[in-house]
Amino acid sequence: MAEIRNYTINFGPQHPAAHGVLRLVLELDGEVIERADPHVGLLHRATEKLAETRTWIQSVPYMDRLDYVSMMCNEHAYCMAIERLLGLEVPLRAQYIRTMFDEITRIMNHLMWLGAHSLDIGGMTTFLYCFREREDLFDMYEAVSGARMHAAYYRPGGVYRDLPERMPQYRAQHTRNEATLRDMNSNREGSLLDFIDDFTRRFPGYVDDYETLLTDNRIWKQRTVGIGVVTPERALALGFTGPMLRGSGIAWDLRRKQPYEVYDKMQFDIPIGVNGDCYDRYLVRVEEMRQSNRIVKQCVDWLRQNPGPVITDNHKVAPPHREAMKSNMEELIHHFKLFTEGIHVPPGEAYAAVEQPKGEFGVYAISDGANKPYRIKLRTPDYVHLSALDEMSRGHMIADVVAIIGTQDIVFGSIDR
Amino acid sequence: MQGSLATLAAALPAVLGDALVATTTALGEVTVVVRAGSLLPAMTALRDDDATRFDQLIDVCGVDYSAYNGPQRDGPRYASVYHLLSTVHNWRLRVRTFAPDDDFPVVDSVIGIWPAANWFERESFDLYGILYTGHPDLRRLLTDYGFVGHPFRKDFPISGTVEMRFDPEQGRVIYQPVTIEPREITPRIVRENAYAADPGFEKG
Numbered sequence: 165m166a167e168i169r170n171y172t173i174n175f176g177p178q179h180p181a182a183h184g185v186l187r188l189v190l191e192l193d194g195e196v197i198e199r200a201d202p203h204v205g206l207l208h209r210a211t212e213k214l215a216e217t218r219t220w221i222q223s224v225p226y227m228d229r230l231d232y233v234s235m236m237c238n239e240h241a242y243c244m245a246i247e248r249l250l251g252l253e254v255p256l257r258a259q260y261i262r263t264m265f266d267e268i269t270r271i272m273n274h275l276m277w278l279g280a281h282s283l284d285i286g287g288m289t290t291f292l293y294c295f296r297e298r299e300d301l302f303d304m305y306e307a308v309s310g311a312r313m314h315a316a317y318y319r320p321g322g323v324y325r326d327l328p329e330r331m332p333q334y335r336a337q338h339t340r341n342e343a344t345l346r347d348m349n350s351n352r353e354g355s356l357l358d359f360i361d362d363f364t365r366r367f368p369g370y371v372d373d374y375e376t377l378l379t380d381n382r383i384w385k386q387r388t389v390g391i392g393v394v395t396p397e398r399a400l401a402l403g404f405t406g407p408m409l410r411g412s413g414i415a416w417d418l419r420r421k422q423p424y425e426v427y428d429k430m431q432f433d434i435p436i437g438v439n440g441d442c443y444d445r446y447l448v449r450v451e452e453m454r455q456s457n458r459i460v461k462q463c464v465d466w467l468r469q470n471p472g473p474v475i476t477d478n479h480k481v482a483p484p485h486r487e488a489m490k491s492n493m494e495e496l497i498h499h500f501k502l503f504t505e506g507i508h509v510p511p512g513e514a515y516a517a518v519e520q521p522k523g524e525f526g527v528y529a530i531s532d533g534a535n536k537p538y539r540i541k542l543r544t545p546d547y548v549h550l551s552a553l554d555e556m557s558r559g560h561m562i563a564d565v566v567a568i569i570g571t572q573d574i575v576f577g578s579i580d581r
Numbered sequence: 582m583q584g585s586l587a588t589l590a591a592a593l594p595a596v597l598g599d600a601l602v603a604t605t606t607a608l609g610e611v612t613v614v615v616r617a618g619s620l621l622p623a624m625t626a627l628r629d630d631d632a633t634r635f636d637q638l639i640d641v642c643g644v645d646y647s648a649y650n651g652p653q654r655d656g657p658r659y660a661s662v663y664h665l666l667s668t669v670h671n672w673r674l675r676v677r678t679f680a681p682d683d684d685f686p687v688v689d690s691v692i693g694i695w696p697a698a699n700w701f702e703r704e705s706f707d708l709y710g711i712l713y714t715g716h717p718d719l720r721r722l723l724t725d726y727g728f729v730g731h732p733f734r735k736d737f738p739i740s741g742t743v744e745m746r747f748d749p750e751q752g753r754v755i756y757q758p759v760t761i762e763p764r765e766i767t768p769r770i771v772r773e774n775a776y777a778a779d780p781g782f783e784k785g
Contacts (some may be wrong), residue, residue, distance in 0.1 A: 203721035210732060217739050219767055248608050248649075264624040400636050400668065403697025416668050508772045514608050515675065516662055526640060527665065532649050534771045543664070551700035581724060 209579035215540040219506030228314035230380030231578035234273040235269040237520040239318040245527040246320040258322035259425040265461035267456040275519035281570035319398035322475030364461040388442035392568040403548040406523025411437035411445035418519040442571040506535040544578040592632040612675040635665035641701035643709030659686040688714040708733035
């Protein structure tokens with residue numbers, strides 16, 4: 165009789181379905197997974213240790229590079245932790261801007277997830293559509309911060325600057341004739357808010373397109389229904405948050421349960437799943453995009469009517485206005501002290517969490533009163549989700565691992581930190 | 582809405598019993614310090630008692646207090662900090678437990694109470710060298726295979742100890758002692774208390 169042995173195979177770190185640098189050691193019995201052991205850390209940059217050697221504000225751009233598909237949400241949690249330690253009020257307009265950009269980020273993240281997930285398990289078309297829409301969202305980022313991805317737009321005490329009055333336009337080029345150029349610039353004639361408003365009107369139609377491609381698609385359902393089922397009890401015990409928890413049927417959303425910024429003034433629904441499988445998590449995320457679109461629309465309407473300051477006037481935390489700095493000795497000193505020495509945060513500790521697109525993103529900051537953090541701990545949602553990969557993929561086929569990695573919405577910037 | 586912190590703080594002494602060392606409420610958060618020896622019964626009580634019901638473990642992290650408040654600090658060096666969340670009562674709690682021995686920090690593993698602790702404890706072991714007894718698979722997680730040392734300890738240099746390069750003579754990748762020196766552009770400064778928050782400073 166032939167000897168039967170389990171296979172151990174190495175999946176990644178250079179595998180297109182590994183979403184970055186995931187190295188997975190799979191123990192197989194035929195084609196069935198016996199054990200999955202993720203090896204992470206290939207992108208470990210010790211962000212938490214680096215933050216200890218930088219002033220509080222210098223670490224803001226590091227936060228973008230954690231979960232590099234939901235940049236502003238990471239900054240948000242970090243700024244909230246500092247604001248909590250300082251006991252700082254954020255102006256109302258800045259709160260609306262943050263809420264709006266959090267939701268833009270959520271749409272951006274879910275588009276990336278939807279495109280990559282469907283590409284992993286066999287659908288090319290959705291990927292192309294999703295990335296077309298993501299381009300508009302990147303333009304919003306760029307208009308407000310100057311950077312397409314790594315914005316560094318949120319600052320302790322507010323946001324870096326107010327929304328621009330003019331939306332940048334495409335310029336003539338030998339590959340574009342005049343009619344194309346006019347068409348490309350048709351929704352960029354007004355301000356950034358006009359552009360966002362136009363997007364919120366177009367976007368529900370796009371989501372319908374994605375759903376036409378996937379929701380009733382036989383192949384899609386065969387690959388996702390009943391795959392990676394997590395019961396509500398296990399989801400809580402494993403520390404799941406965000407769509408992974410809601411997909412299992414637990415209505416838990418920090419935006420509703422522990423509202424921050426102006427989420428308590430927003431009208432939106434929280435979708436939850438029933439079966440806790442990959443398909444339900446897909447439905448939850450698609451519905452979240454529609455709800456985010458609603459929130460963005462509400463913020464746009466409010467922001468149009470309510471001008472005001474977007475960053476605190478406490479110059480120990482936020483720099484004074486440029487003109488004031490040039491004409492006033494005291495403001496000059498503030499400016500100098502702030503940029504040479506940085507913010508001094510009173511001793512203490514705070515944990516601030518936001519509902520990032522992937523789940524709860526938390527920043528635990530310990531300060532000893534210096535201009536640099538004593539310790540920063542970043543709690544990232546996909547780190548916890550990936551640690552449950554072993555349990556979720558046991559007993560499944562090897563091809564389902566790809567579906568499960570996809571449904572966890574993992575990004576290595578935030579797992580390895 | 583969120584559960585009241587006062588209710589939570591009032592319920593804690595009964596739930597934790599003599600495991601409780603100190604309770605503080607600051608900045609809208611409750612922190613308890615728990616004796617390392619009775620961590621497991623205390624955590625189990627926090628999860629199962631109807632008055633607390635912390636059904637989710639959000640985060641575990643190691644902290645090295647050796648440089649806190651300058652060199653004059655006494656007391657244990659390493660702490661393990663847990664962030665708990667109750668989806669039933671909608672409140673959070675921070676639990677801190679100090680490892681009694683600085684040279685050989687050991688804390689009980691809570692993996693039997695919340696399976697979510699698995700990777701958090703591996704990470705804390707990797708970065709701080711805190712040993713979690715009862716953890717079934719306490720391997721390094723984030724650092725390189727064969728890494729020496731615990732990089733997040735305060736006495737570990739920011740630039741590390743070894744660097745890697747391709748050696749053309751040997752025709753392979755080699756490790757060698759680091760050749761760069763970390764530079765500090767902005768020095769670390771501790772100012773008087775409430776420097777930023779004091780409105781008296783505002784107008785000068």
